[in-house]
Amino acid sequence: MERTRIEAISRGKTIMSMLRSFAFPLLLSGTAMPALGAEYQPGSDRIIGAVSVAPKSAAEVAAQCDTRLDALASLRARVEAMPLSTEPLDLLAAYDDLYNLAFTTAYTEPGVIKDTNPDAAIRKAAEDCFQRASAVLVDLGMSRPIYERLLTVGQADISPALRYMVDRQLDSYRRLGVDKDAATRARIGELQNGITAASIEFEGNISADTRTVTATPEELAGMPQDWLAARPAGADGLVQIGMSYPDVMPLLRYADRADVRKRVMTAFADRAYPTNDAVLRRLIDDRAQFAGLLGYSDFAGYDFANRMAENPGRVQSFLDEIDRVARPIGEAEAGRMLARLHKDDPSLASLGSWNSSYALRLIRKEDYAVDPEQxxxxxxxxxxxxxxxxxxxxxxxxxxxxxxxxxxxxxxxxxxxxxxxxxxxxxxxxxxxxxxxxxxxxxxxxxxxxxxxxxxxxxxxxxxxxxxxxxxxxxxxxxxxxxxxxxxxxxxxxxxxxxxxxxxxxxxxxxxxxxxxxxxxxxxxxxxxxxxxxxxxxxxxxxxxxxxxxFGEAFGTMMQLGYAGASLAFYSGVPKDRDLAAVYDAAYNRYALAPDPEGTHGYAAFGHLTGYGASYYTYQWSKALSSDLLSEFRKHGLRDPATAKRYRDLILAPGGSASMNQLARNFLGRDWTVDAYRAELQLAR
Ligand SMILES: [Zn+2]
CATH class of the missing domain: 1.10.1370.40 (Neurolysin; domain 3)
Incomplete structure (x- = not known):
């Protein structure tokens, strides 16, 4: 039930991703070293200065923030005023200078200080700076003059490597509607606000859900002592079980009684229902309209356009490919779990989601005997x-x-x-x-x-x-x-x-x-x-x-496919009056091998429907890709320096200067496939 979490490379990623652009195939043949602009002298490095991440006071943080934001405003004005007839590479150098100053101002010191400084007042000052700078960054992403200068660069005769970079930047502006007329831009702005508000409300309703389940101490046989000690029975002799992860996850793993696990799972899989039903409808509808205004047929199409997967058809076929790989192994694992449960309860008819953590734990303990203490x-x-x-x-x-x-x-x-x-x-x-x-x-x-x-x-x-x-x-x-x-x-x-x-x-x-x-x-x-x-x-x-x-990896993969399928289904097509429960059940149970209790509404508490949008598949995608990249190391040895050097030079060093589709091709000598991932899942025994 626990949804695998992918941490962003930084908090800034969320807003960075708003400024993201189209995956454009890059032909490396004929790539020339870019000639930097001859006239434009970058000024951002001097303004930013050395890393200063150990401030002595909140005032110091605020002062640095003011200095950088002032400098950013004047640099922006300067770049916006550059004549379109300026040498394209000078325009590009100026754009990149602005990029460096803007993202550094918003995300670097403020992000780190607000997350790590021991002094609460200093953290607060950094948080304030982070908020102010983020708003400036969003506004910058809507600058028509900046967009027009980039467009001029894009129309010039530049190297393929620079074309990739410029196209990607241009697309990031278009994805926010910068090239639309004023009325459309206003409507896009309204929809963005609506999407943000619905996302916050959706997530808030999940964490605010206070439902509890009760059980007698006898019904909680198998629970660890520290869990029980933290939850003493009340005057009525009943233990209250809340919906937080520390309440629920251990219970699903340890409680011996299946009826108690099912009772808790029935409540857990119904969190934020019915409240979030209407909120999710609004979120899906706003996103569909937003994508429509930007020229996409649905939100999934918009969401995938600047990713490796590129379009919903490719995502669906990827899910199906992984399904073919993982299903037979996952089904065998589910069968083994059910067989283990039958030892204690021969009447058990099928494996529900309330049984899987429990069975997995028993099998890992009894059959594999890895002692974490050791x-x-x-x-x-x-x-x-x-x-x-x-x-x-x-x-x-x-x-x-x-x-x-x-x-x-x-x-x-x-x-x-x-x-x-x-x-x-x-x-x-x-x-x-x-x-x-x-x-x-x-x-x-x-x-x-x-x-x-x-x-x-x-x-x-x-x-x-x-x-x-x-x-x-x-x-x-x-x-x-x-x-x-x-x-x-x-x-x-x-x-x-x-x-x-x-x-x-x-x-x-x-x-x-x-x-x-x-x-x-x-x-x-x-x-x-x-x-x-x-x-x-x-x-x-x-x-x-x-x-x-x-053991359990393929079973878990099938559950992840269920979530990915649901996230894709909700944002596909132009939804009107859909039965969300029916959409979710069909998509989730198409893959997941242990269904939730009947009549529950798991989508109402599927928090990733906000941040991930249609893209919950990305975790499986990058796992499959990393397996394929790893296959080169498996061939030549995990510790082979020559392979490591090729990997560094061809995959890591290029950063974001080319599509990963191309980088992977350069490293592997072919297009990447899911074969290596299949082989890894088949290692289960
Ligand atoms: Zn990570």
Whole structure:
């Protein structure tokens, strides 16, 4: 039931994605090095200055914000006033200068400070700056004069690489309606406000749902002691079970009684119903109208146009391809779960969604016997960090050394990445939880790397223990480190607007998903995963962990396809008076192998219908892509430096300067396919 969450590469991603553009096939043959504008002198670097992420006061944050916003306003005015007869490459250099200043102002220091500073007043000042700058950025995305100057560049005779970049930027403006007449633009603005309001309301209704389920302590047999202790029975002798994840997820995993699990799941799968039915209708309808005004037949068409998948037909056939791969394995897993449940209750007719977590846990425990306590002793934080730095050196030939600079908390580390004696990027690691800090895991950019001008910089914001870590924490560490490597290795492009966030939205996770593989690799783990006595993790334990992780993967994939199918179905066609429950049930149950209790309305609490829109498929998409990219490493060895170098040069270093369809083709020597993903799912046993 837990929906897999993909963290954005940064918080800024949400608004960045509003300024995103069309995936255009790039023919690398004949690509010339772009000649930068000869006349225009970029000024953004000087205004932005060095990274200053450890402010002493809220006033300092506000002052920096004012300075940058003032500079942004005057740079914008200057670029908007440049004659259209200006040399195209000078116009482009000016546009990129504005891009660099605008995105740096909105997302870098303010984003990091509001998420990490120990001082609440300083965080608040950064949050204020973030809000102000985001509004400025949205307004900039609607600037007709800027659009016209870009259009002039697009009409000039420029290299294919620059054409890709300019077309993508132009499309990002058109996707907000900048080229429409005033009345249409006004209507688009109204619809955008309506979409934002409906999204906030939809999500708010889910978290505000206060329904509870009651159970007697006897009915809660199997629940862990700490869960029970936190939920004592009331005067009526009943335990109240709320709808939060810490209430529900353990219950579905541990409660022995199927009727209690079903009672809780029936409430859980009906959260925010009926309230959200009308809200979702409004959201779907506004998005359909919005897409229509921009020339698309439906919102799914609009949503996919600037992604690798490009159109709804391709997404549907992708879901069907994965379905063919995962279904037989997932059905076998579901059969094994049902068989396990039959041992305790022979009368059980079918596997419902309230049974799957419970059965999965039993099988993992009884058949695979991986003890998380035993695993943890090999993953002390300091050793893991050193191990990841060494892995980076072994694969990519770069050294990581301490960077002597100010930090905002004693826990924070600062580092430089060095290649052949030259610094190529800088980063901070803020890895442990503390009060007031961002609670998930993400990479936040601090500087857009620009060749010969600006070194890329970024922060990892994580919440892993400063001691022994769960293996899943190690996976998260390496995953986020993958975003960081992408950001730094891509930092040598000619333009800020060629950064990795300009890649299609459905691929940004792929390089990180790929890198996760190394913490399942014994040859890598044995180098740093040692216990307090210095003994390396046993090979047999790593083997067991690998077998265990595969079980249930195809079953989970089928559930993910169900969500992806529902997200596509809601935003396909021009919906009027549709029965949302019927649409959802048909799409979800077409794939998912354990249906929700009858009569529930799972879509009312499917929060990703707001942020992901029609694009919930992207998680599976980037997973399949990363499997295919990984196949080159499987062929030549996970730790083969030559393959790693090709991967860095052909996939990571180009950043967002070309479509990932093309980059993958360059690396693989063919179009990418789902074959490698199929092979991985088939590893389950
Ligand atoms: Zn990620």
């Amino acid at each position: 695993v943890r002793q090999y993953f002390a934080f300091d050793k893991v960090q050193a191990g990841i730095f060494d892995l980076t050196r072994d694969l990519f030939g770069v050294e990581i050394r301490p960077w002597a600079t100010e930090v905002w908390h004693p826990d924070v580390g600062a580092f430089e990445m060095v290649q052949d004696g030259s610094v190529i990027g800088r980063f901070y690691l803020d890895m442990h939880p503390r009060d007031g800090k961002f609670t998930h895991a993400q990479m936040a950019p601090l500087r857009f790397g620009i060749k010969n001008r600006v070194l890329p910089a970024a922060v990892l914001e994580l919440n892993v223990p400063n001691g022994l870590m769960e293996h899943s924490d190690v996976v998260t560490f390496l995953h986020e480190f993958g975003h960081l490597l992408h950001w730094i290795f891509a930092g040598g492009q000619d333009y800020a607007a060629q950064n990795p966030m300009e890649l299609e939205n459905d691929v940004i996770e792929a390089p990180s998903q790929l890198l996760e593989e190394w913490v399942w690799d014994y040859d890598t783990l044995k180098r740093f995963a040692t216990n307090a006595a210095g003994e390396p993790i046993p090979a047999a334990l790593v083997e067991k962990m690998n077998v265990s992780r595969r």
